[in-house]
Amino acid sequence: MSWTEERIEKLTKMWEGGSTASQIADELGGVSRNAVIGKAHRLGLKARPSPVKANDKTDVSASPAAPKVAKPATPAPEPKVAAPRPVVAAAPPAPAPAPRVAPSPAPEAKPASDAAPAAPQPRIVSVGPGGFLRQGPGDQQAPIPPAPPRRLVPARPSPEIADKTSLLDLNDRICRWPMGHPGEPDFHFCGEKVNPGFPYCVEHCGRAYQAQLPRGHRRPPPPMPFGGPRVR
DNA sequence: CCCTGATTCGC
C-alpha cells in the first residue's frame, strides 16, 4: 500500500482527532500501526501524549544523578554542543487525552486574547465627497469589523423538520448519514453539522465509528444504518 | 500479558 493523498489525509485527520495509531492503521487497512506512526512523524504531526514520554520535571537539582541509561547500542560519545534533544521543557499540562473512539469535542483552542472591540482607539476619519470614509495612509484595510451580513433563516436544529436533506444538499459540512431507505419517498440525509474531520455529525460518528474492541474479538456484525439494507 | 507512541535503521 502506498500513501496516497486520501490515505494521508485520513491519517492526518484521525491522528489529530485523537485516534490511536492502531485504530488508524486498520481503518486505513494494509498498513501496520508502526507504519502509521512512522508516517505521522514524517508528516511532522506528532506531539501527542505518549505513554512512554516521562514528563521532565523543572527541578533538575533534586534529581539524584544521571538517570541516563543509554543502551550500548548507541554509545556515541557525542562531543557536540550538547542538547541533543531540545525537548520542550514546560509543556506538562498536555491537552485532554481524547477518548478512544469519540474524538468529538475537538476544543479547537481559541486564544481569543486581547483586541477587545470595547476599546476603540480614537481614529481620525473624514468623510469624502461621496460619503465614503477617508482613511489615513496607514490604516486602510480595516481588520475585520463588519458583522456577517448573513441572512436569517428559520432554524432547523434537527433533521426531519420541514425540508429534508436531499442528495443535492450534501456538502462537506453536513452529516451524510442516511435516514430511511433509498427509494422511499421520505428518504433523506441527516443534515446535521458534521463532526469536524468526519463525514457525519457527532451522533452518527458514534454509529459509524464503533468502539474498536481489542483485536481478536471484534464484533463481527458491522453497524449499519437503521438495520441495514432492507430485505425484500 | 495487553496497550500506547517514539526511535532506530536497513532497505
Place this chain on the structure above:
DNA sequence: GCGAATCAGG
C-alpha cells in the same frame, strides 16, 4: 520515504 524491529511507559 518506508516500516519492521525495538524500546519504553502505562
